[in-house]
Amino acid sequence: MNRIQKKLEEKKKLLSIYFTAGYPTTQDTIPILMALEKSGVDLIEIGLPFSDPLADGTTIQESAATALKNGMATEVIFNQLKDVRKKITVPLLLMGYFNPILQFGVENFCQKCYETGIDGLIIPDLPIQVYEEFYKNTFEKNGLIPIFLITPQTDNERINRIDSISDGFIYMVSNNGTTGAKKTFEKEQSEYFKRIFAMKLKHPQIVGFGISNKDTFYQATKFTSGAIIGSAFIQMLSRDGLGGIDAFIKSIR
Amino acid sequence: MQKTSYQVNEKGYYGEFGGAFIPEMLYPNVEELRQNYLKILNDPDFQKEVNQLLKNYVGRPTPLYFAKRFSDKYGAKIYLKREDLCHTGAHKINNTIGQIVLAKRLGKKRIIAETGAGQHGVATATVCALMGMKCIVYMGDIDIKRQAPNVARMKMLGATVIPAHSGSKTLKDATNEAIRDWISNPINTHYIIGSVVGPHPYPDLVARFQSVISKEIKQQLLEAEGTENPDYVVACVGGGSNAAGIFYHYLDRLNVKLIAVEAAGKGIHSGKSAATSQLGKIGIIHGSKTLVMQSPDGQITEPYSISAGLDYPGIGPMHAHLFQTKRVQFLSVTDDQAMLAGIELSKMEGIIPAIETAHAIAIFKEQKFKKDDIVVVNLSGRGDKDLNTYIKYFNL
Ligand SMILES: Cc1ncc(COP(=O)(O)O)c(C=O)c1O
Numbered sequence A: 001m002n003r004i005q006k007k008l009e010e011k012k013k014l015l016s017i018y019f020t021a022g023y024p025t026t027q028d029t030i031p032i033l034m035a036l037e038k039s040g041v042d043l044i045e046i047g048l049p050f051s052d053p054l055a056d057g058t059t060i061q062e063s064a065a066t067a068l069k070n071g072m073a074t075e076v077i078f079n080q081l082k083d084v085r086k087k088i089t090v091p092l093l094l095m096g097y098f099n100p101i102l103q104f105g106v107e108n109f110c111q112k113c114y115e116t117g118i119d120g121l122i123i124p125d126l127p128i129q130v131y132e133e134f135y136k137n138t139f140e141k142n143g144l145i146p147i148f149l150i151t152p153q154t155d156n157e158r159i160n161r162i163d164s165i166s167d168g169f170i171y172m173v174s175n176n177g178t179t180g181a182k183k184t185f186e187k188e189q190s191e192y193f194k195r196i197f198a199m200k201l202k203h204p205q206i207v208g209f210g211i212s213n214k215d216t217f218y219q220a221t222k223f224t225s226g227a228i229i230g231s232a233f234i235q236m237l238s239r240d241g242l243g244g245i246d247a248f249i250k251s252i253r
Numbered sequence B: 001m002q003k004t005s006y007q008v009n010e011k012g013y014y015g016e017f018g019g020a021f022i023p024e025m026l027y028p029n030v031e032e033l034r035q036n037y038l039k040i041l042n043d044p045d046f047q048k049e050v051n052q053l054l055k056n057y058v059g060r061p062t063p064l065y066f067a068k069r070f071s072d073k074y075g076a077k078i079y080l081k082r083e084d085l086c087h088t089g090a091h092k093i094n095n096t097i098g099q100i101v102l103a104k105r106l107g108k109k110r111i112i113a114e115t116g117a118g119q120h121g122v123a124t125a126t127v128c129a130l131m132g133m134k135c136i137v138y139m140g141d142i143d144i145k146r147q148a149p150n151v152a153r154m155k156m157l158g159a160t161v162i163p164a165h166s167g168s169k170t171l172k173d174a175t176n177e178a179i180r181d182w183i184s185n186p187i188n189t190h191y192i193i194g195s196v197v198g199p200h201p202y203p204d205l206v207a208r209f210q211s212v213i214s215k216e217i218k219q220q221l222l223e224a225e226g227t228e229n230p231d232y233v234v235a236c237v238g239g240g241s242n243a244a245g246i247f248y249h250y251l252d253r254l255n256v257k258l259i260a261v262e263a264a265g266k267g268i269h270s271g272k273s274a275a276t277s278q279l280g281k282i283g284i285i286h287g288s289k290t291l292v293m294q295s296p297d298g299q300i301t302e303p304y305s306i307s308a309g310l311d312y313p314g315i316g317p318m319h320a321h322l323f324q325t326k327r328v329q330f331l332s333v334t335d336d337q338a339m340l341a342g343i344e345l346s347k348m349e350g351i352i353p354a355i356e357t358a359h360a361i362a363i364f365k366e367q368k369f370k371k372d373d374i375v376v377v378n379l380s381g382r383g384d385k386d387l388n389t390y391i392k393y394f395n396l
Helices: A003-009 A026-038 A058-069 A074-080 A098-104 A106-116 A128-141 A156-165 A187-198 A214-221 A231-240 A242-252 B024-041 B044-058 B068-074 B092-105 B119-131 B141-146 B148-156 B171-184 B202-210 B212-225 B241-250 B317-324 B335-349 B355-365 B384-394
Strands: A014-020 A043-047 A092-095 A120-122 A170-173 A205-208 A226-229 B064-066 B077-081 B110-115 B134-140 B160-164 B189-191 B232-236 B257-265 B281-285 B288-292 B328-334 B374-378
Touching: A014 A058, A014 A205, A014 A231, A014 A242, A026 A043, A026 A074, A026 A242, A043 A058, A043 A226, A058 A231, A074 A098, A074 A106, A098 A106, A098 B281, A106 A128, A128 A156, A156 A170, A187 A205, A187 A214, A214 A226, A214 A242, A226 A231, A231 A242, B024 B044, B024 B092, B024 B171, B024 B202, B044 B092, B064 B212, B068 B077, B068 B335, B068 B355, B077 B212, B092 B110, B092 B119, B092 B189, B092 B202, B092 B241, B110 B119, B110 B171, B119 B134, B119 B148, B134 B141, B134 B171, B141 B148, B141 B160, B148 B160, B148 B384, B160 B171, B171 B189, B202 B212, B202 B241, B202 B317, B212 B241, B212 B374, B232 B241, B232 B355, B241 B257, B241 B317, B241 B374, B257 B317, B257 B335, B257 B355, B288 B317, B317 B328, B328 B335, B328 B355, B335 B355, B335 B384, B355 B374, B355 B384
Parallel strands: A014 A043, A014 A226, A043 A092, A092 A120, A170 A205, A205 A226, B077 B374, B110 B134, B110 B189, B134 B160, B232 B257, B232 B374, B257 B328
Antiparallel strands: B064 B077, B281 B288
16 A cells, blocks of 8 residues: 555544745755654645746745756756655655656656655646556556546536546645635635535545645645645745744644 | 648647646636537637628738739749738737637636737737727736837727736746636636647637638639649748648648748857747647757746747647648748848838748748749738837837
């Protein structure tokens, strides 16, 4: 069983943290990972910076631009992560746009993930049909769990289809919009969380986009298995640096 | 051997190019369009409405003008397809007319667009004014500065122009911002994309709306020369919509040679260029698998051209396929060559071309044709919007 699947069996509200590799500096990848594990997060998404992140709001856009300016690249990340499994055991996902992975070579990329001890991939602009037709075998061969997104606009038929090809959790985008921290969720969102809960899907859902604090974490996880914090975590890093990680995580739950 | 098809297949690909590499947030919008566009485009009522607007509002058909002095100088029969005479001054409005009527059929209330030179932004703002729809145009910060008259036009037409501050602050970034807007407004909004780029079905949709250009040429050339088929068809390529329109009805007529002209900027290998077919590799840009200018790590690089409309690090998937199959010959022209051609056409024919268009005109200096070769050039737009650039360049 994959580390993600094992984690999903724990009956608690999971906290997942996203950060952009190479931000604030290129040297921070491993220290951030270790600090996150130490403060007790359940899953970590390492963001691969991209020049044109279509699904991201300004916080993640700017962190990616800084990371690229700092010299972050796919090859660099794999070098940094080479011994990561000697240091931490928390499930790790890579989250990145498809083009850099395509240039690295999907086969090569997945194999590197396997060697590194990566557990899953989130590639928002890899369509599910293309995944099934061309890359499913490569993912499976390398023990990688594909994570697919659903949004408030995804119809039930498609949600069921995504559920049927999923293996870990379903990434439930909280609202119509790009990534970015929100102070609170509207009634609309909780109705959407409830609606999906009522579908009794095979795979648990973890909510992303807009979660920023204890309040939004609570709202997002009332009907789901967990939530992902990205932009708010990056904003905290900009403000407080790596020293702020523990206090930030403790402030969420 | 099976005949190569240059049109999109049922999966949304031109050969290996195209598709819809979009985040799930965009799936419902793009899928709605994909499921409906052919049905709507084939509806006689839709066609009637679009054709009437093209005739009475845009001013189609545009003339196919025999450029006598230019022909004498360069030793070929050179015809100019006068898209510059369209309402708003470029071919862009052929597409926006089609898409606004389509958006109405889809029940959309709000229109977004990206623009580089501002021509597509103006063409979108115009049709939104015509239909009483709310219009938001994203435009790179740098382009807002170099295309100021078009920014003013869009505002007069009632559009909101939102500057794109990210990345290279040009067309690519404006497109990113428009896509993000669409992600945030998935229900009431239609995105009028300005070229044959983006996820399927956009490249096909825009090519179909621009195909009126070559449809008219067939008839016009038959009257002028007794044949529908020129020897050569020439067009500049940014994303590739004016080229797609003028190539469209000739794609399967293999005796008609097709030439696409890209912006070499300060020279293909100067590091300041937008010649995607020469510098690009297969990759994903704006939801489409196509040729993309990018770093070895897959980061999309910042293109450069003096012409805002050609300053794009990709080409439409249809053109990537036409390049790969060698159906179209790709040439490139530098800033300097284009500027000189722009002045020359002005002095010799009394037509001030857009700087984008001047790239297509510039090939006559290098390319040799036979005296009785019929060469049709897409005069995609007029140069009014570029006066500032012309003034600065030539100290006018
Ligand atoms: C006059 C003119 N020609 C050509 C272009 C390039 O676009 P495309 O390659 O889609 O025709 C533009 C774009 O703004 C334009 O304004």
